[in-house]
Amino acid sequence: KNQVEQSPQSLIILEGKNCTLQCNYTVSPFSNLRWYKQDTGRGPVSLTIMTFSENTKSNGRYTATLDADTKQSSLHITASQLSDSASYICVVRSVGNGGSQGNLIFGKGTKLSVKP
Amino acid sequence: NAGVTQTPKFQVLKTGQSMTLQCAQDMNHEYMSWYRQDPGMGLRLIHYSVGAGITDQGEVPNGYNVSRSTTEDFPLRLLSAAPSQTSVYFCASSRQMDDRPYEQYFGPGTRLTVT
Numbered sequence: 001k002n003q004v005e006q007s008p009q010s011l012i013i014l015e016g017k018n019c020t021l022q023c024n025y026t027v028s029p030f031s032n033l034r035w036y037k038q039d040t041g042r043g044p045v046s047l048t049i050m051t052f053s054e055n056t057k058s059n060g061r062y063t064a065t066l067d068a069d070t071k072q073s074s075l076h077i078t079a080s081q082l083s084d085s086a087s088y089i090c091v092v093r094s095v096g097n098g099g100s101q102g103n104l105i106f107g108k109g110t111k112l113s114v115k116p
Numbered sequence: 117n118a119g120v121t122q123t124p125k126f127q128v129l130k131t132g133q134s135m136t137l138q139c140a141q142d143m144n145h146e147y148m149s150w151y152r153q154d155p156g157m158g159l160r161l162i163h164y165s166v167g168a169g170i171t172d173q174g175e176v177p178n179g180y181n182v183s184r185s186t187t188e189d190f191p192l193r194l195l196s197a198a199p200s201q202t203s204v205y206f207c208a209s210s211r212q213m214d215d216r217p218y219e220q221y222f223g224p225g226t227r228l229t230v231t
Contacts, residue, residue: 004158031217032217034220041225042224042225043120043206043208043222043223043224043225044159044206044222045222046219046220046221049217049219051217089158089159093217103161103164103174103175104159104161104220105158106158106159106160107158108156108157108158109158
């Protein structure tokens with residue numbers, strides 16, 4: 001069964017510190033992996049999209065890594081800010097029929113709280 | 117561009133009532149979809165559409181209907197609301213569903229409570 005597992009479930013860090021969120025998946029065949037940020041009461045917003053051939057991708061203070069062999073991804077946040085407090089969702093897209101995009105499979109998210 | 121818009125933002129229904137959640141996008145995206153988000157669960161796909169006149173079921177379609185008469189609009193209808201449909205509903209859109217990793221844009225959500 002295609003699944004996306006995220007850890008930890010929740011995390012509290014102090015402002016200015018770094019943190020790393022983990023994502024393991026069993027989705028096959030794999031097409032791409034996405035990280036979304038979801039602020040409380042709002043819709044998810046994309047941070048990165050990574051395909052099979054990409055190992056690292058950065059978006060400002062956010063850096064995502066992908067190891068397609070071990071089916072693991074991580075999201076590293078550098079010098080955290082209060083505005084980073086949100087849920088971070090890992091999403092994997094499989095390959096659909098005829099090589100088209102399959103549907104997205106969502107992880108349950110990691111809830112990050114950044115404290116002053 | 118307004119992106120993906122959803123109305124209403126909040127709604128309370130009684131069991132058995134029907135209603136339509138509205139979703140519109142102004143990016144000329146072919147692909148639109150509806151998700152529900154429940155506590156402790158990942159987003160789950162309800163219905164999706166790959167273009168005007170074409171819709172298909174997702175993971176949890178029971179109790180919901182959709183139609184796509186225009187590229188811009190993709191309403192979600194609850195036929196007879198049940199407490200199990202209490203959830204936050206998100207509409208999303210993106211360019212075509214092919215082998216390129218197109219960005220998917222989400223609306224702000226509709227928080228629905230069924231009593």
